[in-house]
Amino acid sequence: MRTLYHHPIHALSRTARVMLAEKGLPFEPVVERPWERRTDFLKLNPAAEVPVLVEEDGTVVAGGLAVIEYLEEAYPDTPLLPREIAARAEVRRVADWFLHKFEREVAENLVGEKLIKRLSGQGHPFAPAIRAGLANVTYHLDYIAFLSERRPWLAGSSFTLADIAAAAQLSCLDYIDNVPWDRSPEAKDWYARIKSRPSFRALLADNITGCPPPKHYADLDF
Protein backbone atom coordinates (compact mmCIF):
# COMPACT_ATOMS: atom_id res chain seq x y z
CA MET A 1 0.00 0.00 0.00
CA ARG A 2 1.14 3.54 -0.80
CA THR A 3 2.06 5.37 2.44
CA LEU A 4 2.10 9.08 3.23
CA TYR A 5 4.02 10.25 6.28
CA HIS A 6 2.44 13.54 7.25
CA HIS A 7 1.47 15.82 10.09
CA PRO A 8 -2.22 16.71 10.31
CA ILE A 9 -1.71 20.42 11.00
CA HIS A 10 0.90 21.10 8.35
CA ALA A 11 0.11 22.81 5.07
CA LEU A 12 2.44 20.90 2.75
CA SER A 13 1.22 17.61 4.23
CA ARG A 14 -2.37 18.69 3.72
CA THR A 15 -1.60 19.72 0.14
CA ALA A 16 -0.26 16.21 -0.51
CA ARG A 17 -3.31 14.55 1.11
CA VAL A 18 -5.76 16.58 -0.97
CA MET A 19 -3.79 15.97 -4.19
CA LEU A 20 -3.82 12.21 -3.53
CA ALA A 21 -7.55 12.31 -2.85
CA GLU A 22 -8.31 14.46 -5.92
CA LYS A 23 -6.39 12.00 -8.07
CA GLY A 24 -8.21 9.04 -6.54
CA LEU A 25 -5.00 7.44 -5.24
CA PRO A 26 -5.54 5.31 -2.12
CA PHE A 27 -2.89 5.66 0.58
CA GLU A 28 -2.23 4.82 4.17
CA PRO A 29 -1.70 8.02 6.17
CA VAL A 30 0.92 7.76 8.93
CA VAL A 31 1.15 10.64 11.37
CA GLU A 32 4.74 11.75 11.85
CA ARG A 33 5.91 14.26 14.45
CA PRO A 34 9.02 15.48 12.61
CA TRP A 35 10.42 17.21 15.71
CA GLU A 36 10.93 13.76 17.29
CA ARG A 37 13.55 13.04 14.59
CA ARG A 38 12.69 9.35 14.56
CA THR A 39 15.60 7.36 13.15
CA ASP A 40 13.51 5.40 10.66
CA PHE A 41 11.92 8.61 9.44
CA LEU A 42 15.32 10.30 8.98
CA LYS A 43 16.27 7.40 6.73
CA LEU A 44 13.34 8.33 4.50
CA ASN A 45 14.04 12.06 4.63
CA PRO A 46 17.30 13.29 6.18
CA ALA A 47 15.78 16.81 6.15
CA ALA A 48 13.36 15.50 8.83
CA GLU A 49 10.45 17.11 7.02
CA VAL A 50 6.99 15.86 6.12
CA PRO A 51 5.39 14.94 3.79
CA VAL A 52 7.15 11.81 2.57
CA LEU A 53 5.44 9.50 0.11
CA VAL A 54 6.48 5.85 -0.15
CA GLU A 55 5.12 4.03 -3.17
CA GLU A 56 4.25 0.33 -3.16
CA ASP A 57 7.39 -0.43 -5.17
CA GLY A 58 9.52 1.25 -2.48
CA THR A 59 10.09 4.56 -4.31
CA VAL A 60 10.58 7.28 -1.70
CA VAL A 61 9.53 10.84 -2.52
CA ALA A 62 10.72 13.16 0.22
CA GLY A 63 9.68 16.72 0.95
CA GLY A 64 6.78 18.95 -0.03
CA LEU A 65 8.04 20.26 -3.35
CA ALA A 66 9.15 16.82 -4.52
CA VAL A 67 5.85 15.18 -3.53
CA ILE A 68 3.69 17.83 -5.20
CA GLU A 69 5.50 17.74 -8.54
CA TYR A 70 5.89 13.95 -8.41
CA LEU A 71 2.16 13.38 -7.95
CA GLU A 72 1.41 15.58 -10.94
CA GLU A 73 4.03 13.88 -13.12
CA ALA A 74 3.35 10.31 -12.09
CA TYR A 75 -0.46 10.61 -12.13
CA PRO A 76 -1.39 13.11 -14.84
CA ASP A 77 -5.03 11.98 -15.01
CA THR A 78 -7.14 14.46 -13.04
CA PRO A 79 -4.55 17.18 -13.62
CA LEU A 80 -4.12 19.76 -10.87
CA LEU A 81 -2.04 22.04 -13.06
CA PRO A 82 -3.28 23.33 -16.44
CA ARG A 83 -1.64 22.25 -19.69
CA GLU A 84 -0.47 25.60 -20.99
CA ILE A 85 3.03 26.50 -19.76
CA ALA A 86 2.34 30.13 -18.79
CA ALA A 87 -0.82 29.06 -16.95
CA ARG A 88 1.21 26.46 -15.03
CA ALA A 89 3.62 29.23 -13.99
CA GLU A 90 0.70 31.25 -12.63
CA VAL A 91 -0.49 28.24 -10.60
CA ARG A 92 3.00 27.78 -9.16
CA ARG A 93 3.26 31.50 -8.37
CA VAL A 94 0.07 31.41 -6.31
CA ALA A 95 0.89 28.03 -4.72
CA ASP A 96 4.35 29.34 -3.77
CA TRP A 97 2.72 32.44 -2.27
CA PHE A 98 0.75 30.29 0.16
CA LEU A 99 3.27 27.52 0.77
CA HIS A 100 6.13 29.90 1.53
CA LYS A 101 5.08 33.55 1.95
CA PHE A 102 1.94 32.74 3.96
CA GLU A 103 3.91 30.12 5.88
CA ARG A 104 6.53 32.69 6.91
CA GLU A 105 4.22 35.63 7.56
CA VAL A 106 1.20 33.88 9.09
CA ALA A 107 1.43 30.13 9.72
CA GLU A 108 4.76 30.09 11.60
CA ASN A 109 3.55 32.99 13.76
CA LEU A 110 0.17 31.49 14.62
CA VAL A 111 0.00 27.72 14.01
CA GLY A 112 3.69 27.43 14.85
CA GLU A 113 3.57 29.49 18.03
CA LYS A 114 0.20 28.36 19.37
CA LEU A 115 -0.08 24.72 18.35
CA ILE A 116 3.22 23.22 17.16
CA LYS A 117 5.22 24.65 20.07
CA ARG A 118 2.71 23.08 22.44
CA LEU A 119 2.67 19.71 20.68
CA SER A 120 6.44 19.56 20.46
CA GLY A 121 7.12 20.92 23.94
CA GLN A 122 9.21 23.80 22.56
CA GLY A 123 8.12 26.41 25.08
CA HIS A 124 5.51 29.11 25.24
CA PRO A 125 4.02 31.16 22.40
CA PHE A 126 5.90 34.37 21.64
CA ALA A 127 3.38 37.21 21.89
CA PRO A 128 4.97 39.57 19.31
CA ALA A 129 4.95 36.75 16.73
CA ILE A 130 1.27 36.13 17.37
CA ARG A 131 0.49 39.83 16.95
CA ALA A 132 2.41 39.87 13.66
CA GLY A 133 0.58 36.76 12.42
CA LEU A 134 -2.84 38.21 13.26
CA ALA A 135 -1.96 41.46 11.47
CA ASN A 136 -0.61 39.62 8.41
CA VAL A 137 -3.51 37.21 7.92
CA THR A 138 -5.88 40.00 6.93
CA TYR A 139 -3.92 41.01 3.85
CA HIS A 140 -3.60 37.41 2.74
CA LEU A 141 -7.39 37.07 3.00
CA ASP A 142 -7.69 40.29 1.01
CA TYR A 143 -5.44 38.76 -1.65
CA ILE A 144 -7.66 35.68 -1.86
CA ALA A 145 -10.66 38.00 -2.22
CA PHE A 146 -8.83 40.02 -4.90
CA LEU A 147 -8.10 36.88 -6.91
CA SER A 148 -11.56 35.39 -6.34
CA GLU A 149 -13.26 38.49 -7.71
CA ARG A 150 -11.34 38.17 -10.97
CA ARG A 151 -11.27 34.42 -11.57
CA PRO A 152 -13.40 31.36 -10.78
CA TRP A 153 -10.46 29.82 -8.91
CA LEU A 154 -7.31 31.36 -7.44
CA ALA A 155 -5.02 30.79 -10.40
CA GLY A 156 -7.50 30.82 -13.25
CA SER A 157 -10.57 29.13 -14.64
CA SER A 158 -9.98 25.70 -13.10
CA PHE A 159 -9.43 24.25 -9.64
CA THR A 160 -5.67 23.72 -9.25
CA LEU A 161 -2.77 23.16 -6.92
CA ALA A 162 -2.98 26.88 -6.09
CA ASP A 163 -6.41 26.42 -4.50
CA ILE A 164 -5.24 23.29 -2.69
CA ALA A 165 -2.15 25.01 -1.25
CA ALA A 166 -4.09 28.09 -0.12
CA ALA A 167 -6.88 25.99 1.40
CA ALA A 168 -4.33 23.76 3.12
CA GLN A 169 -2.88 26.81 4.88
CA LEU A 170 -6.26 28.37 5.68
CA SER A 171 -7.56 25.09 7.08
CA CYS A 172 -4.60 24.78 9.48
CA LEU A 173 -5.25 28.32 10.64
CA ASP A 174 -8.98 27.61 10.92
CA TYR A 175 -8.15 24.60 13.09
CA ILE A 176 -6.87 27.04 15.74
CA ASP A 177 -9.76 29.42 15.01
CA ASN A 178 -7.57 32.24 13.74
CA VAL A 179 -9.21 33.04 10.41
CA PRO A 180 -11.28 36.25 10.58
CA TRP A 181 -13.83 34.96 8.06
CA ASP A 182 -16.12 37.98 8.57
CA ARG A 183 -13.41 40.17 7.11
CA SER A 184 -13.83 38.71 3.65
CA PRO A 185 -17.07 37.19 2.27
CA GLU A 186 -15.24 36.44 -1.02
CA ALA A 187 -12.50 34.42 0.69
CA LYS A 188 -15.15 32.65 2.78
CA ASP A 189 -17.16 31.77 -0.30
CA TRP A 190 -14.06 30.40 -2.05
CA TYR A 191 -13.14 28.32 1.03
CA ALA A 192 -16.72 27.02 1.34
CA ARG A 193 -16.45 25.66 -2.22
CA ILE A 194 -13.22 23.84 -1.33
CA LYS A 195 -14.58 22.53 1.95
CA SER A 196 -17.43 20.81 0.16
CA ARG A 197 -15.10 18.79 -2.08
CA PRO A 198 -14.85 15.09 -1.14
CA SER A 199 -11.04 15.40 -1.23
CA PHE A 200 -11.19 17.73 1.77
CA ARG A 201 -13.26 15.44 4.01
CA ALA A 202 -10.37 13.67 5.72
CA LEU A 203 -8.83 17.02 6.70
CA LEU A 204 -12.07 18.19 8.26
CA ALA A 205 -12.16 15.03 10.36
CA ASP A 206 -8.71 15.70 11.86
CA ASN A 207 -8.75 15.95 15.63
CA ILE A 208 -5.56 16.20 17.68
CA THR A 209 -5.84 14.77 21.17
CA GLY A 210 -5.97 17.59 23.68
CA CYS A 211 -6.26 20.26 20.95
CA PRO A 212 -9.69 19.87 19.33
CA PRO A 213 -10.71 22.25 16.52
CA PRO A 214 -13.47 24.86 16.96
CA LYS A 215 -17.03 23.77 16.16
CA HIS A 216 -17.23 25.56 12.80
CA TYR A 217 -14.01 23.92 11.55
CA ALA A 218 -15.75 20.94 9.96
CA ASP A 219 -19.02 22.74 9.28
CA LEU A 220 -19.70 23.19 5.55
CA ASP A 221 -22.04 26.06 6.38
CA PHE A 222 -19.70 28.01 8.65
Place this chain on the structure above:
Amino acid sequence: MRTLYHHPIHALSRTARVMLAEKGLPFEPVVERPWERRTDFLKLNPAAEVPVLVEEDGTVVAGGLAVIEYLEEAYPDTPLLPREIAARAEVRRVADWFLHKFEREVAENLVGEKLIKRLSGQGHPFAPAIRAGLANVTYHLDYIAFLSERRPWLAGSSFTLADIAAAAQLSCLDYIDNVPWDRSPEAKDWYARIKSRPSFRALLADNITGCPPPKHYADLDF
Protein backbone atom coordinates in the same frame (compact mmCIF):
# COMPACT_ATOMS: atom_id res chain seq x y z
CA MET B 1 14.63 40.93 -25.11
CA ARG B 2 13.92 38.46 -22.31
CA THR B 3 14.40 40.20 -18.93
CA LEU B 4 15.26 38.76 -15.53
CA TYR B 5 14.62 40.87 -12.45
CA HIS B 6 16.98 39.53 -9.82
CA HIS B 7 19.16 40.38 -6.87
CA PRO B 8 22.83 39.41 -7.22
CA ILE B 9 23.21 37.95 -3.72
CA HIS B 10 20.03 35.87 -3.66
CA ALA B 11 20.03 32.12 -4.17
CA LEU B 12 16.79 31.73 -6.13
CA SER B 13 17.84 34.58 -8.43
CA ARG B 14 21.22 32.94 -8.95
CA THR B 15 19.54 29.61 -9.66
CA ALA B 16 17.48 31.28 -12.39
CA ARG B 17 20.55 33.01 -13.88
CA VAL B 18 22.52 29.77 -14.07
CA MET B 19 19.56 27.85 -15.53
CA LEU B 20 19.16 30.51 -18.24
CA ALA B 21 22.88 30.36 -19.02
CA GLU B 22 22.98 26.54 -19.04
CA LYS B 23 20.08 26.53 -21.49
CA GLY B 24 21.77 29.13 -23.68
CA LEU B 25 18.92 31.63 -23.31
CA PRO B 26 20.04 35.25 -23.65
CA PHE B 27 18.48 37.68 -21.19
CA GLU B 28 18.86 41.18 -19.86
CA PRO B 29 19.53 41.05 -16.12
CA VAL B 30 17.93 43.89 -14.13
CA VAL B 31 18.98 44.26 -10.50
CA GLU B 32 15.97 44.64 -8.23
CA ARG B 33 16.12 45.52 -4.54
CA PRO B 34 12.85 43.88 -3.50
CA TRP B 35 12.82 45.64 -0.11
CA GLU B 36 12.27 48.94 -1.95
CA ARG B 37 8.85 47.65 -3.06
CA ARG B 38 9.02 49.55 -6.32
CA THR B 39 5.49 50.04 -7.69
CA ASP B 40 6.31 48.79 -11.19
CA PHE B 41 7.97 45.71 -9.71
CA LEU B 42 4.96 44.95 -7.49
CA LYS B 43 2.84 44.94 -10.65
CA LEU B 44 5.03 42.12 -11.95
CA ASN B 45 5.07 40.23 -8.64
CA PRO B 46 2.73 41.35 -5.86
CA ALA B 47 4.72 39.09 -3.50
CA ALA B 48 7.61 41.56 -3.98
CA GLU B 49 10.03 38.69 -4.51
CA VAL B 50 12.75 38.08 -7.06
CA PRO B 51 13.36 36.44 -9.48
CA VAL B 52 10.79 37.54 -12.05
CA LEU B 53 11.22 36.57 -15.68
CA VAL B 54 9.54 38.59 -18.43
CA GLU B 55 9.54 36.96 -21.83
CA GLU B 56 9.73 38.91 -25.07
CA ASP B 57 6.03 38.27 -25.71
CA GLY B 58 5.18 39.84 -22.34
CA THR B 59 4.63 36.59 -20.41
CA VAL B 60 5.46 37.24 -16.75
CA VAL B 61 6.79 34.37 -14.62
CA ALA B 62 6.95 35.48 -11.00
CA GLY B 63 8.74 33.89 -8.09
CA GLY B 64 11.53 31.34 -7.72
CA LEU B 65 9.51 28.13 -7.90
CA ALA B 66 7.52 29.32 -10.91
CA VAL B 67 10.65 30.48 -12.79
CA ILE B 68 12.59 27.27 -12.17
CA GLU B 69 9.83 24.94 -13.33
CA TYR B 70 8.87 27.25 -16.20
CA LEU B 71 12.39 27.30 -17.61
CA GLU B 72 12.52 23.52 -17.58
CA GLU B 73 9.08 23.16 -19.19
CA ALA B 74 9.45 25.91 -21.77
CA TYR B 75 13.03 25.04 -22.78
CA PRO B 76 13.45 21.29 -22.39
CA ASP B 77 16.61 21.16 -24.54
CA THR B 78 19.64 21.01 -22.24
CA PRO B 79 17.49 19.45 -19.50
CA LEU B 80 18.39 20.28 -15.91
CA LEU B 81 16.16 17.56 -14.50
CA PRO B 82 16.48 13.91 -15.53
CA ARG B 83 13.72 12.18 -17.49
CA GLU B 84 12.78 9.44 -15.07
CA ILE B 85 10.07 10.52 -12.64
CA ALA B 86 11.64 9.13 -9.43
CA ALA B 87 14.99 10.67 -10.38
CA ARG B 88 13.25 14.03 -10.89
CA ALA B 89 11.81 13.72 -7.37
CA GLU B 90 15.31 13.19 -5.99
CA VAL B 91 16.55 16.32 -7.79
CA ARG B 92 13.66 18.34 -6.34
CA ARG B 93 14.31 16.93 -2.85
CA VAL B 94 17.93 18.09 -2.91
CA ALA B 95 17.07 21.43 -4.59
CA ASP B 96 14.37 22.04 -1.96
CA TRP B 97 16.90 21.23 0.78
CA PHE B 98 19.14 24.06 -0.38
CA LEU B 99 16.53 26.55 -1.52
CA HIS B 100 14.49 26.30 1.70
CA LYS B 101 16.23 24.40 4.51
CA PHE B 102 19.67 25.94 3.87
CA GLU B 103 17.98 29.32 3.33
CA ARG B 104 16.29 29.15 6.74
CA GLU B 105 19.16 27.61 8.71
CA VAL B 106 22.16 29.31 7.10
CA ALA B 107 21.50 31.98 4.46
CA GLU B 108 19.00 34.08 6.43
CA ASN B 109 21.30 33.97 9.45
CA LEU B 110 24.48 34.95 7.60
CA VAL B 111 23.80 36.55 4.20
CA GLY B 112 20.56 38.03 5.56
CA GLU B 113 22.04 39.40 8.77
CA LYS B 114 25.41 40.55 7.47
CA LEU B 115 24.74 41.74 3.94
CA ILE B 116 21.04 42.20 3.16
CA LYS B 117 20.32 44.07 6.41
CA ARG B 118 23.14 46.46 5.53
CA LEU B 119 22.07 46.94 1.91
CA SER B 120 18.44 47.47 2.88
CA GLY B 121 19.13 49.63 5.93
CA GLN B 122 17.23 47.25 8.21
CA GLY B 123 19.48 47.63 11.24
CA HIS B 124 22.42 45.76 12.66
CA PRO B 125 23.29 42.06 12.43
CA PHE B 126 21.81 39.94 15.24
CA ALA B 127 24.74 38.12 16.85
CA PRO B 128 22.85 34.97 17.98
CA ALA B 129 21.56 34.50 14.41
CA ILE B 130 25.11 34.72 13.06
CA ARG B 131 26.31 32.17 15.61
CA ALA B 132 23.49 29.82 14.60
CA GLY B 133 24.28 30.26 10.90
CA LEU B 134 27.98 29.53 11.41
CA ALA B 135 27.15 26.41 13.40
CA ASN B 136 24.61 25.21 10.82
CA VAL B 137 26.75 25.69 7.72
CA THR B 138 29.12 22.90 8.73
CA TYR B 139 26.50 20.17 8.65
CA HIS B 140 25.24 21.37 5.27
CA LEU B 141 28.79 21.13 3.94
CA ASP B 142 28.98 17.65 5.44
CA TYR B 143 25.79 16.75 3.60
CA ILE B 144 27.26 17.95 0.30
CA ALA B 145 30.34 15.83 1.04
CA PHE B 146 28.13 12.83 1.92
CA LEU B 147 26.26 13.11 -1.39
CA SER B 148 29.44 13.82 -3.39
CA GLU B 149 31.10 10.68 -2.12
CA ARG B 150 28.22 8.57 -3.39
CA ARG B 151 27.33 10.21 -6.70
CA PRO B 152 29.06 12.19 -9.45
CA TRP B 153 26.65 15.08 -8.83
CA LEU B 154 24.44 15.94 -5.85
CA ALA B 155 21.26 14.26 -7.06
CA GLY B 156 22.69 11.51 -9.22
CA SER B 157 24.81 10.84 -12.27
CA SER B 158 24.16 14.11 -14.09
CA PHE B 159 24.51 17.82 -13.35
CA THR B 160 21.04 19.08 -12.40
CA LEU B 161 18.98 21.78 -10.76
CA ALA B 162 20.06 20.29 -7.42
CA ASP B 163 23.69 21.26 -8.07
CA ILE B 164 22.65 24.69 -9.34
CA ALA B 165 20.52 25.39 -6.26
CA ALA B 166 23.20 24.24 -3.82
CA ALA B 167 25.93 26.17 -5.64
CA ALA B 168 23.71 29.26 -5.78
CA GLN B 169 23.44 29.20 -1.98
CA LEU B 170 27.11 28.38 -1.38
CA SER B 171 28.21 31.14 -3.75
CA CYS B 172 26.15 33.77 -1.88
CA LEU B 173 27.73 32.60 1.35
CA ASP B 174 31.17 32.58 -0.25
CA TYR B 175 30.58 36.19 -1.34
CA ILE B 176 30.64 37.15 2.35
CA ASP B 177 33.50 34.73 2.99
CA ASN B 178 31.53 32.47 5.33
CA VAL B 179 32.15 29.06 3.79
CA PRO B 180 34.68 27.03 5.81
CA TRP B 181 36.05 25.28 2.71
CA ASP B 182 38.85 23.62 4.68
CA ARG B 183 36.25 21.65 6.57
CA SER B 184 35.29 19.64 3.55
CA PRO B 185 37.59 18.81 0.60
CA GLU B 186 34.72 16.89 -1.05
CA ALA B 187 32.38 19.89 -0.97
CA LYS B 188 35.20 22.11 -2.19
CA ASP B 189 35.94 19.78 -5.08
CA TRP B 190 32.28 19.67 -6.07
CA TYR B 191 32.05 23.49 -5.92
CA ALA B 192 35.26 23.87 -7.96
CA ARG B 193 33.66 21.80 -10.72
CA ILE B 194 30.61 24.10 -10.73
CA LYS B 195 32.69 27.26 -10.60
CA SER B 196 34.49 26.30 -13.78
CA ARG B 197 31.26 26.04 -15.79
CA PRO B 198 30.71 28.92 -18.23
CA SER B 199 27.16 29.33 -16.82
CA PHE B 200 28.66 30.41 -13.49
CA ARG B 201 30.90 33.16 -14.86
CA ALA B 202 28.46 36.03 -14.54
CA LEU B 203 27.90 35.20 -10.85
CA LEU B 204 31.62 35.23 -10.16
CA ALA B 205 31.83 38.70 -11.69
CA ASP B 206 29.19 40.13 -9.31
CA ASN B 207 30.47 43.00 -7.24
CA ILE B 208 28.19 45.06 -5.02
CA THR B 209 29.33 48.65 -4.52
CA GLY B 210 30.72 49.06 -1.03
CA CYS B 211 30.56 45.29 -0.34
CA PRO B 212 33.19 43.62 -2.53
CA PRO B 213 33.65 39.82 -2.35
CA PRO B 214 36.82 38.25 -0.89
CA LYS B 215 39.67 37.61 -3.30
CA HIS B 216 39.12 33.85 -3.59
CA TYR B 217 35.44 34.32 -4.52
CA ALA B 218 36.04 34.43 -8.27
CA ASP B 219 39.18 32.30 -8.20
CA LEU B 220 38.72 28.94 -9.90
CA ASP B 221 41.65 27.59 -7.93
CA PHE B 222 40.52 28.70 -4.47
